[in-house]
Amino acid sequence: MLHEPTIALPTNEELACRAQRGCATSFEELVRRFQTPVLHFLRQWNSANDAEDVLQETLVRAYTQLNRYKPQCRFSTWLFTIARRMSINHGRLLRPQGGQQTIHSLASSASSPLEMLVEKESRQCLWSTASRILCEEEQTALWLHYVEGMSVREIAAILERSLVSVKTMMFRARKRLLPLVRDMEPEGRRLETVLEVSNV
């Protein structure tokens, strides 16, 4: 039985090293790989058009600052660090801290039936709700961990926090979101019940 030889694709870090030596094709491949995930990440805090602008600025910055990339670190960590900073520089991540807004205040914010309907639909999207009740760091930590699959150590590097701080951050974020998940369940547990249990 013949086995066709498999061609191993270069890793992101190998492509970055080639790009550092002046290989534009390698960086173009990196753009192809990271264009969608970085855009997806940036859309949490930006409109579609703004997210594309920030994405472009992020990749331009990454290309011009390639000399600062160290191959012993993951390229994704480095690139998401730039993306987050670029988004912060645009002033679009800055918003009231999530800890100031409670679940009950979310529930009571609508006044008219139409607003209640819109809010109900909005609350069906967990990430949309998370963006309202979590601070930027908490949401970023959750996104990078559960969507991008990054380790706590990598997230700590991106957020410039300690490992313990990131773990605590994620624990608090999960604790805030957990009642909402129960509330969104089709069979619908009572929110108060979930709150009581989660407080135990």
Added chain:
Amino acid sequence: MSESFSTDGKRLLIERLRQEARASRPDFSAALHARVCGAVFADKQPMLPVRHAASAGQIVAWFAVVAVILAALAVPAALWIKGQEPNQAPLAIGKTQPAEPDSSDDLASMTAQVANAADDLGELISSEVSEAQWAGLDHAAQAAMQSLADRLPIDLSSALAFSETQYPSEE
């Protein structure tokens, strides 16, 4: 019971987060890719990787080590130079001429020569470094090495030859 409920809730939360993220993930856009690549490669060149330049102290220490090695190599050469003219007739000298330096004086002279050469090299490196701010470090290092290689044996040999001819031992 609360522990299992908490675990289930956490698992449910994580699954919900991932599911919503997958649902909202944008498709790859070739137009956006072309736009981004156009912006990235438009008159922009990546900066070269930072070379980990050695500190001034490391450079001076390195040249000191080289100088010591060359001095160690120069000692047998100096002895060889002296041995080439064992039977050469000494020049007539006056009574007031100083006596020929002994071997310890030769060694001290060579050490002084090496020290002077090292000092000169240090000054050369410092001037090059301050002028180019490490940009021409390789060139400066090569120039210094060439200067050291060209200079040390000649100086030593000429100094020794001078001492042989001008300050022969009194018989």
